[in-house]
Every structure is written in structure tokens, then in C-alpha cells.
Amino acid sequence: MPPAKGLHPALLKSHRRQQILFVLVIGVLLVAALSLLFGRYPAPGLISWRQLTSDELAARLVLNLRLPRLLTALLLGMTLSAAGMVFQLLFNNPLVEPGFLGVSQGAAFGAALAIVFLGGAALLTQASAAFFALAGLGFSYLLARRLRYGGWVLRLLLAGIAVSALFSAGLGLLKYLADPLSQLPEITFWLLGGLASITWGRFLTVLPVTLLGLLVMLIFRWRLNLLSLSEETAFSLGAAPGWERWLLILAAVLPTAALIAVSGMVGWVGLIMPHIARRLFDADARFSLPASMLLGGLFTMLCDDLARTLLAGEIPLGILTSLFGALIFLALMMFQKAKVKQ
Amino acid sequence: MSAPILSFQNVTFGYQRTRPILQKVSFELRPGRVTAILGPNGAGKTTLLYLALGWLSAWTGDIFLDGRPLRRHSRQERGRWLALVPQSEYTPFDYTVLEYVLMGRAPHLPPLGLPTGVDYEAALQALEQVGLAALAEHPVPQLSGGEHQLMLLARAIVQSPRLLLLDEPTAHLDLHNKSRIIEMMRNLRSRGVTLLMTNHEPDVVLAVADDVLLMEPGGPVHFGPLEQVFTAEALSRIYHLPIRLVDVEGHRQVQWT
Numbered sequence: 001m002p003p004a005k006g007l008h009p010a011l012l013k014s015h016r017r018q019q020i021l022f023v024l025v026i027g028v029l030l031v032a033a034l035s036l037l038f039g040r041y042p043a044p045g046l047i048s049w050r051q052l053t054s055d056e057l058a059a060r061l062v063l064n065l066r067l068p069r070l071l072t073a074l075l076l077g078m079t080l081s082a083a084g085m086v087f088q089l090l091f092n093n094p095l096v097e098p099g100f101l102g103v104s105q106g107a108a109f110g111a112a113l114a115i116v117f118l119g120g121a122a123l124l125t126q127a128s129a130a131f132f133a134l135a136g137l138g139f140s141y142l143l144a145r146r147l148r149y150g151g152w153v154l155r156l157l158l159a160g161i162a163v164s165a166l167f168s169a170g171l172g173l174l175k176y177l178a179d180p181l182s183q184l185p186e187i188t189f190w191l192l193g194g195l196a197s198i199t200w201g202r203f204l205t206v207l208p209v210t211l212l213g214l215l216v217m218l219i220f221r222w223r224l225n226l227l228s229l230s231e232e233t234a235f236s237l238g239a240a241p242g243w244e245r246w247l248l249i250l251a252a253v254l255p256t257a258a259l260i261a262v263s264g265m266v267g268w269v270g271l272i273m274p275h276i277a278r279r280l281f282d283a284d285a286r287f288s289l290p291a292s293m294l295l296g297g298l299f300t301m302l303c304d305d306l307a308r309t310l311l312a313g314e315i316p317l318g319i320l321t322s323l324f325g326a327l328i329f330l331a332l333m334m335f336q337k338a339k340v341k342q
Numbered sequence: 343m344s345a346p347i348l349s350f351q352n353v354t355f356g357y358q359r360t361r362p363i364l365q366k367v368s369f370e371l372r373p374g375r376v377t378a379i380l381g382p383n384g385a386g387k388t389t390l391l392y393l394a395l396g397w398l399s400a401w402t403g404d405i406f407l408d409g410r411p412l413r414r415h416s417r418q419e420r421g422r423w424l425a426l427v428p429q430s431e432y433t434p435f436d437y438t439v440l441e442y443v444l445m446g447r448a449p450h451l452p453p454l455g456l457p458t459g460v461d462y463e464a465a466l467q468a469l470e471q472v473g474l475a476a477l478a479e480h481p482v483p484q485l486s487g488g489e490h491q492l493m494l495l496a497r498a499i500v501q502s503p504r505l506l507l508l509d510e511p512t513a514h515l516d517l518h519n520k521s522r523i524i525e526m527m528r529n530l531r532s533r534g535v536t537l538l539m540t541n542h543e544p545d546v547v548l549a550v551a552d553d554v555l556l557m558e559p560g561g562p563v564h565f566g567p568l569e570q571v572f573t574a575e576a577l578s579r580i581y582h583l584p585i586r587l588v589d590v591e592g593h594r595q596v597q598w599t
Contacts, residue, residue: 007459008462008466009479010438010440010462010466010478010479011459011462088435089435092432092433092434093434094434094435219454220454222454222455222456222457223448223453223454225437225441225445226445226448228433228435229431229433229445230428230431231397232392232395232397232426232428233426233428233431235395235396235397235417236395236397236421236424236425236426236507237421237445237446237448237449237501238417238418238420238421238422238448238449239417239448240417278435278436282436282437282438282441283433283435283436283437283438283441284437284438284441286456
């Protein structure tokens with residue numbers, strides 16, 4: 001929609017941001033399409049349309065292995081980044097990420113527990129990781145209610161840190177008990193994160209909760225600004241800081257827990273993408289939240305492309321997201337922000 | 343006399359069950375008047391503001407907004423009636439001043455609605471009124487204390503409330519900014535907005551208040567027109583200091599040293 005003449009620069013800017021977001025959506029779709037064709041079969045590089053139609057194995061590979069994996073990478077990136085943005089706003093703190101309420105460490109503990117004591121079958125590991133991720137959130141909440149210190153935001157933060165530390169101690173113990181030849185490497189690989197084991201079945205187990213969470217975060221995007229203010233102020237503006245915050249925390253944490261349970265630890269996406277989005281789109285979550293979501297999806301897809309194609313063997317996704325995430329972050333922070341000055 | 347916009351009837355409240363801060367507080371605010379809440383630290387001034395906002399609920403007693411119990415007003419409705427200018431507010435995020443002020447439109451939008459051109463217009467007008475139009479695209483964390491306070495006032499103006507609650511609106515401001523805030527408060531009153539503010543500064547109270555609500559920790563409140571309540575005896579009593587009110591060229595001033 002072309003903006004009318006004579007609009008205030010701020011309105012023009014919001015129109016332009018909508019257009020940039022639209023371009024970003026196209027970009028994500030384009031990268032997704034290319035990623036689908038990109039791989040190491042039959043030869044490293046892009047698969048051609050002719051090969052895809054003539055080679056049955058190629059078609060099956062693309063449809064049954066690459067597509068669910070690609071979609072999971074996309075959802076994982078979108079969810080972690082959107083959830084990171086939501087957490088940073090709700091806690092009024094740019095240093096928190098979606099896993100910190102005991103969720104990441106809970107999932108890690110759950111996965112290790114399944115590997116050491118329950119045989120380590122893929123689905124069982126996923127279920128155990130998801131269960132303990134949610135248990136981490138539950139413990140954090142219950143503990144926060146019992147703490148006698150500070151407001152609820154601070155209590156929840158402290159409780160999350162304490163629960164994470166407990167799970168991380170438990171994880172250490174499990175590693176110590178693990179068989180160093182078979183189980184320990186498996187735990188280590190799970191902790192490094194990766195999407196090599198994704199099938200349609202596993203993808204479909206996380207799809208509903210993820211879509212629901214993303215949708216809730218998206219429709220609350222402007223409202224999130226209000227909820228980032230003090231509770232009294234949010235209340236004075238007609239918001240219900242109590243249940244609206246909890247709804248958004250759940251919308252952020254449930255899909256995060258579900259996805260971490262299948263992907264393992266994929267670090268830095270949820271922390272860094274919101275910063276990059278705010279850097280490019282300012283703080284207003286009306287734009288920075290969808291931007292964070294799209295950038296996160298794009299970034300994670302690209303990292304996963306590299307993870308599966310760079311070497312003959314698989315590179316753990318978590319290593320690449322941390323490496324490139326940190327590099328992009330540093331680069332952005334070192335360059336002066338390109339801002340429209342009036 | 344017009345019907346009260348806000349009335350407290352025997353309101354009792356405390357944070358700990360055994361220690362009420364406010365006991366049987368009653369008063370009525372008439373539309374278009376400025377009321378200053380005065381009292382020493384810990385007397386419950388901010389608590390009273392938050393009760394008026396509906397953020398805190400009275401143990402006993404009733405609070406009426408426009409003749410209806412406050413809690414019967416929906417959240418959205420309340421947001422259109424009442425606005426709050428908090429004493430301070432902190433955000434680590436680079437919101438622009440305009441984006442921040444735009445949040446004041448929330449009660450006028452459907453719960454999950456997005457601001458449109460009309461809302462931008464209102465926000466820009468409010469920024470114009472408080473003299474911050476030039477800073478509309480400026481990041482909030484970089485504002486000075488005075489600018490920040492004016493921005494909070496602009497956000498409240500955008501809400502177009504009938505009753506504005508201000509928590510020490512002139513604290514920590516230099517004389518120039520203090521006079522700007524006073525001017526804005528007078529301006530709002532002239533447009534029929536009712537103001538209820540806490541304030542520790544007698545000069546500000548004398549400059550802008552019509553009525554005064556005098557509070558003592560755990561004691562009764564005194565409410566009435568400035569001339570009747572804001573007296574040397576009353577001030578000396580609540581602050582435990584010998585305070586004198588003197589006339590300097592037709593202006594009353596408070597002396598306490």
C-alpha cells in the first residue's frame with residue numbers, strides 16, 4: 001500500500017518497516033526453497049529439477065529427510081528468537097533468553113537421564129527432555145512463589161537461575177555416571193544440538209504447540225510493549241499484567257521446550273536475534289518481534305544448511321549458531337547504527 | 343456543586359494484615375480541580391494513588407469513579423478514565439519517544455488492535471503540547487530527567503483521561519522543567535481534567551493545587567481547599583518542624599529553615 005503524501009516521517013517509517021518485513025518473508029521463503037535443493041546428494045551443491053523428477057531416491061531424500069528438517073530448523077529459529085524477544089520484554093532485561101527459566105537445563109538433564117538410564121531411544125529422549133524442560137519451568141514458578149525477596153519479575157529470574165543450576169549439577173552427575181565410550185559421547189552430541197534425527201513424525205509432534213505459541217506471540221506483538229513497562233503502568237494503560245504475562249510466558253516457553261527436546265541445545269539464537277532485530281527495527285515489538293522471528297528462522301536455516309553440507313559428516317548445529325551468532329552480533333555492535341536522522 | 347469524579351468512602355488498606363496504612367479515609371474530588379496529597383514519607387501517599395487507580399484493592403470501604411464502584415469499570419474503560427504518571431520508569435530498550443507515547447492509546451484500541459494514523463496524530467499532538475515534538479524519533483533511554491518526565495506526561499495526555507494521577511511529578515527536576523510541568527498541569531485543569539498528585543514541594547503545591555489532602559502516618563487525613571488545610575500549624579504538625587507561611591509580594595511561601 002503506497003503511503004499518502006504529507007504523512008509524518010514516523011508513519012512513513014512504519015509503512016517502510018512493514019514493507020521491509022514483507023521482503024524478509026519473501027527472503028525466508030526463497031532461502032527455504034534453495035535450502036531444500038541444497039545438499040550433498042547426488043553431489044555437493046544444488047540438486048537440479050531433472051534429477052529431482054528422474055531420481056526417485058533424490059525425490060524421497062528431499063521430501064522425507066530435507067523438508068521436515070528444514071521446517072524444523074525454520075520453526076526452531078523463529079520460536080527461539082520470538083521467545084527471546086518476548087522474555088527480554090517481559091523481564092525488562094535484554095540479557096535473558098527463552099531457556100533460562102530452568103527450561104534449557106531441564107531439557108539437557110532430561111535427555112541425559114534418558115540416555116544413561118532409559119536406553120536413549122530417540123523418542124524417549126525427546127519425551128524425557130520435554131518433560132524435564134516443563135518441570136524446570138514448573139519448579140521455577142513454584143520456587144518464585146516461595147521466595148521472599150523482590151518483585152515477581154526478580155523472583156522468577158532468581159528462581160530460574162537456581163533451578164538451572166540444580167539441573168546443571170544433576171547433568172554433571174549423569175555425565176559422571178555415563179559410560180564414557182557410548183553414553184557420554186551421545187550426551188555431548190545432544191548438548192551440542194542438531195537436527196540430523198528429524199523425521200516427519202518428530203516434526204509433527206512439535207508442530208501444533210509451536211504454531212500456537214508463535215501465533216499468540218505475534219498477535220500480542222504491540223501489547224508486549226505495554227507489558228515491558230512496570231506492572232502499575234501496564235495496568236493503568238488497560239492491560240492485565242498478571243494473566244497477560246503468564247499467557248505470553250507460556251506461549252514462549254512451551255514451544256521452546258518442545259523444540260529443544262528434538263534439537264538439543266541450540267544456543268545464542270534466542271539471545272542474539274532479538275538484539276539484531278531491535279538494532280534494525282528499533283524497540284517497538286510491533287516490528288521488532290516479527291523481524292526477530294524471521295531473522296531467527298533465516299539464520300537457523302542457513303546454519304543448518306552449513307551443518308549438513310560443509311563436511312561429509314554432520315557439524316553440530318549449536319556450534320554454528322553460537323559461532324555465527326556471536327560474530328554477527330559483534331559486527332552489528334561495532335558499526336554505528338544507520339538511523340534516519342531528522 | 344458538580345458530582346464528584348472520584349470518591350473514597352471509609353477506605354482502609356495496608357500491606358501487612360496487622361498494620362493498616364490508611365484508616366477510614368474519605369474524600370471526594372470535584373471535576374476540574376487539582377488536589378495535592380501531602381504528607382511525610384511512609385504516610386501512604388503513593389498507596390492512595392494506586393488505590394485510586396484500582397491497582398490496589400481496599401480492605402474495607404468503597405471507591406467510586408464517576409459514581410460507580412471503581413472495580414465495576416472494565417480495564418479498558420478505566421484506562422480511558424484514569425491515567426498515571428509514575429514517579430519514575432525505566433526501560434533498557436531503545437523505544438523512540440513517539441513509540442513510547444503511542445502506548446497511551448492502548449485503552450482506546452481494541453485489546454489486540456494496532457495503533458493507526460489517528461493514534462499517531464494524537465501522540466504527536468501530545469508531544470507538541472509538552473514541547474517534545476522535536477524529540478519524537480529520539481531513543482527514550484537517552485532523554486534527560488526533565489524530558490523523560492514530560493514524555494510520561496505526554497503519554498498520559500494521549501490517554502485523554504478525565505482524572506490524572508501523578509506521583510511526585512516534579513521530583514528531581516530543575517526549576518525550568520518544574521515550571522513547565524506546573525504549566526502543563528494548569529493547562530490540563532483548564533481543559534476540565536481533574537488532577538490528583540503526590541508532592542513534597544510546598545512551592546509546587548502552592549502554585550497549582552486547589553485542594554489539599556494532608557496525610558499523617560496512621561493518622562486521619564484532612565481534606566479541603568488549599569487555604570483551609572495548607573496551614574502553618576498543620577504542616578508543622580505532620581513534618582515535626584517549625585514551619586511558617588509568609589507573604590512575599592502577594593505570593594505565599596513556606597519557610598522551614
